[in-house]
Amino acid sequence: MLRKISIVLLFCSIFADSAFAQRMFKSYQYFPDHLEIKTNDGKMVITPYGHHTVKVDFLEKGKALPFPSYAAAHGAEKVESKVKEEPNRLIYSLPDMEVLIQKSPFQVSYANGNKVFLAEEQGFFDADSVSGFRFKLQPQEQLIGGGERVLGMNRRGHRLELYNKASYGYEKHADLMYYSMPMLVSTNKYALIFDNGAKGFMDLGATDKEVMSFEAVSGNMSYFVVSGHDYPTLMNNFTALTGRNPLPARWTLGNIASRMGYHTQEEVETTVAKYQQDSIPLDGIVIDLYWQGPDLKGHMGNLDWYKPNFPQPEKMMANLNEQGVKTILITEPFILNGCKTWDSAVENKVLGTDSLGSAFKFDFFFGNTGLIDIFKPKAQDWFWKIYKHHTESGVGGWWGDLGEPEVHPSALQHVNGSADEVHNVYGHEWAKMIYDGFAKDFPNTRPLILMRSGFVGSQRYGMVPWSGDVSRSWGGLYPQVEISLSMGLQGAAYMSSDLGGFAGTTKDAELYLRWLSYGVFNPIYRTHAQEEVPAEPVYWDKETMSIARDFIRLRYEMMPYNYTLAYENTTTGMPLMRPLFFEEDNDQLIDYTDAYMWGDDFLVAPVKEKGATSKTFYLPKGHQWIDFHNDKVYEGGKEVTIKSDIKHLPVMVKAGAFIPMAPVYQTTKEYSTKDLTLHYYADASVKEAKGQMYDDDGHSKDALEKGNFDLLKFEANTNEKGLTIAVEKTGKGFENAPSERAITVLVHHAPNHKKVMVNGQKVKVQKSEQKWQDKGGAFFNESTGQLFVKVVLKDKVVIAVK
Incomplete structure (x- = not known):
């Protein structure tokens, strides 16, 4: 306990003393690839790493950075930039970000469209045992980050140790785990990365509720700021900087x-x-x-x-x-x-x-x-x-x-x-x-x-x-x-x-x-x-x-x-598992983990309580949602309760989704897309829908770079005349790719139909599933409202249901 008290007292004394050491602007130099700002205690170097990303290095008293950047996947990029000097500030403009440098009192802030989303408080600080940066927190801002923890999604209000450490047998709470990261993602649509691999802390409004800080025992005094207009854009920009997962086998x-x-x-x-x-x-x-x-x-x-x-x-x-x-x-x-x-x-x-x-x-x-x-x-x-x-x-x-x-x-x-x-x-x-x-x-x-x-x-x-x-x-x-x-x-x-x-x-x-x-x-x-x-x-x-x-x-x-x-x-850069606030941009969903998105189309609600026979969870507004197991339709923007026995996980599919599925096989060595079932979840609320399916040989490292893949594009349009579904193969293919694919298009909640046409030719709608299995064409299951159509895809197939 005494050690904890001493650490907190040291932390507070550092910033009590440093409050009197206001940084002073001295001069600046603008270069085509970066901006240098000289202050009374060092030099700040601001370098573009993209239209929406900057790196900030504080070089205290002429010191060089002791380590390379570990966070960045590449070096600085050539980005169009300009500097405008006003009486008390500089405006360093990139295509999708502005860096605002106030001269007196000295302060650096970051803006999109004239709206400041992040600002330094004191900025760089140096104490006897730690160095780092301090930033202001905006009143409603929520923060996700610090790496692997069990604290709730919103980490604001926590002081987080940055030290990768085993957490054996953890359950519903873990302050420190195996994979800490000195970064955060803010509801203000930015990512902030302290590019430092040393032992340290990040304080997200715990010591001072209006201040967040990063500190380390040594290492680079550098950080990256990445902005985005929405979460998918932010993920794209963030992973453009830090690198993306190569395609797995x-x-x-x-x-x-x-x-x-x-x-x-x-x-x-x-x-x-x-x-x-x-x-x-x-x-x-x-x-x-x-x-x-x-x-x-x-x-x-x-x-x-x-x-x-x-x-x-x-x-x-x-x-x-x-x-x-x-x-x-x-x-x-x-x-x-x-x-x-x-x-x-x-x-x-x-x-x-x-x-x-x-x-x-x-x-x-x-x-x-x-x-x-x-x-x-x-x-x-x-x-x-x-x-x-x-x-x-x-x-x-x-x-x-x-x-x-x-x-x-x-x-x-x-x-x-x-x-x-x-x-x-x-x-x-x-x-x-x-x-x-x-x-x-x-x-x-x-x-x-x-x-x-x-x-x-x-x-x-x-x-x-x-x-x-x-x-x-x-x-x-x-x-x-x-x-x-x-x-x-x-x-x-x-x-x-x-x-x-x-x-x-x-x-x-x-x-x-x-x-x-x-x-x-x-x-x-x-x-x-x-x-x-x-x-x-x-x-x-x-x-x-x-x-x-x-x-x-x-x-x-x-x-x-x-x-x-x-x-x-x-x-x-989009993650496979996505929080619901990606689907409904609602800060009240930041801490919500009773359900999540699996890609764009599935909503999954795991059962996490012993003895539970049902699950209550929220469906994001703006969509109709269809039960994966029984095709029942639910309206978004409200909670639902779904029965869930041990054999069924509550899963919803977004109306308008295309879901390609394959036959079961013992190993992926047997995998092929020559036979597919393409599910389309029709709904009157969806007039246009799109989807895709990627396919390659499953193992060649350079398949993407060389274009050795197929990309199947799916499109649906619904109007007063009926439903049209188009399936088109794009890409130059790959070794042993199917020359044609036998696809069963399964339309859930199919509209009333008088005829079904494939590539402009009328096909017979069989009266029984067995006849359809034997003779092909189409089959409408009146009890389920599902329409089945067998097609062969070489380049493009168009199905019209009228």
């Missing part, structure tokens, strides 16, 4: 089995066989610590197969790969003293050091250890050679664990600074090392890089994060929507969880199935748990397994839609 969106852990080759092979026997689709299996040794402790850092238990790993992986199942191996950055690689690590000087330059050794749960200096090029080469060897041997994906790092003594020195100075970017650099290694040695492979810790912008290295060692309890399930939504807004669009829960021995089939049903509409579908309770549905009772199988099969049916969401994230 399609198999990574399939079902992945995992536990802590499989002890033997026989366990791995038996588990995969059980998935196949029970007809549960599977695309990957994770082998945890036991691939390196027989026990939990003492073997971390061997980074090689323990042959007594895995006698033929290459043959095992080859057989699994032939069956369409990828092998994923866990690695950690800790090299235990005495393990197989210890002598090599010491000899090659790849470990963090003490003050004398010797390998820094310390104790933690798994044993006495050193830590790889991930910032040292020589260490990266050493570490990557291990990844390369195993990838060549058949490993299909990589899992980087404990990358906060979980234990990171302050006295440990890296090649570029102390542990505290670079702690928060350790996982970021680790992901970059693996991503760059694949780009060099496996240039046509889309790698899977599972990691639980990173920095702003880590998504550009293909990092797939998860929410850590969550409690296997209802309390652990409860915050998962909040975590994924908030992290998606901060760039980590593939944030997911250990489906079923990780920590603890609770065996509750209801909890397990509710978690797995939620996972259907998650970026990654991966079960994982401590081995006391089965993570895999194949080891549950028949009823639980059967229900879980139905959810997983639905996940695979939705692959065309989900893969298109991945494409949209890669090209626009």
Whole structure:
């Protein structure tokens, strides 16, 4: 308690003293690519990084920035700009932002269309132990950010530690977790990023309700401001700066089995066989610590197969790969003293050091250890050679664990600074090392890089994060929507969880199935748990397994839609999971996590309470909403209560949505879009609607860059004459792409019809489903109001219902 009081007193005294040190404007210099402002205590450099983005560096007393930018994916851009000087201010104008520099009293603010959305308070400050920036908070402003926390979506009023740290067994509250980020997204439609990877804090109106601040023990005194007119534009602009997720391999969106852990080759092979026997689709299996040794402790850092238990790993992986199942191996950055690689690590000087330059050794749960200096090029080469060897041997994906790092003594020195100075970017650099290694040695492979810790912008290295060692309890399930939504807004669009829960021995089939049903509409579908309770549905009772199988099969049916969401994230930065305030721009929905959007078209309301038989949730206004399970129509702008037994997750579809779905298959190795069902959710309120479906070979890294893909465009128009649906194939295609696609167009709530035409030719509306199945054409189900039309798509198909 005394320590906490002293920290608060220090914090308050810093700013009490600094209030008297008003910064003074001295002069400015305008350059084509930046603006420099000289003050009495240093120099401020404002650099455009886009039409809507600036970087601000404060160089105190001529000091240079000690670190490169970790947040930015690229350098400054050439942007048209100009400076206008007025008696008491400068106006630095970019195409979509103005920076206003008031001379006396000195203050910098940011505006769009003459409306100030952000302003410095004191701006840069320097104290004995920390440095940073202070900004004003506007009265109604709400703030999302600080990385991974369980505090509610709106983080205003909190003082958040910036230090990636494990949060074992968390439930409904967690102040500090694995993946903190020094950034925020404001309801004023801007993102603010403190480009500093050191240990620190961000104070969002906790100490002073009208001030937010970022502070760190050292590092770059730099921040980025990104603006946008609405949330989708802001996401686009923000990820244009920090980088976008590369398109994942399609198999990574399939079902992945995992536990802590499989002890033997026989366990791995038996588990995969059980998935196949029970007809549960599977695309990957994770082998945890036991691939390196027989026990939990003492073997971390061997980074090689323990042959007594895995006698033929290459043959095992080859057989699994032939069956369409990828092998994923866990690695950690800790090299235990005495393990197989210890002598090599010491000899090659790849470990963090003490003050004398010797390998820094310390104790933690798994044993006495050193830590790889991930910032040292020589260490990266050493570490990557291990990844390369195993990838060549058949490993299909990589899992980087404990990358906060979980234990990171302050006295440990890296090649570029102390542990505290670079702690928060350790996982970021680790992901970059693996991503760059694949780009060099496996240039046509889309790698899977599972990691639980990173920095702003880590998504550009293909990092797939998860929410850590969550409690296997209802309390652990409860915050998962909040975590994924908030992290998606901060760039980590593939944030997911250990489906079923990780920590603890609770065996509750209801909890397990509710978690797995939620996972259907998650970026990654991966079960994982401590081995006391089965993570895999194949080891549950028949009823639980059967229900879980139905959810997983639905996940695979939705692959065309989900893969298109991945494409949209890669090209626009929009997260896959989206908060409802993206759909209805309403600040009162900022903290709402009882439901969320899955892409543009699905609204998902997970059941998070034991024993619940129904779910009450809000439907955004401006749309009609259609129950995914029974086609019942609901009006937006109000709450609804939907019955939800254990077999059904409450899911709504937006009226006017196109949902492409595929047949069920055992693995994505069998995946093809030659047969599709295209659902169109018609409603009288929707006169025009559009949709799309992305398709490529699922694995080539350069498919987007080379244009090797198909993009199916969907369009619907409704008027007094009836309904017209057009499906058109665009793009130049890809190897083994279907030359034509057999599509069943399923119109929900189809209008009354007298005839159905395909490409101007009348087709017969069959009187029974069986005749339609046998002879084709169309079929109208009078009891459900659904119209089915079979078509063959080569280039374009037009369906008219009159």
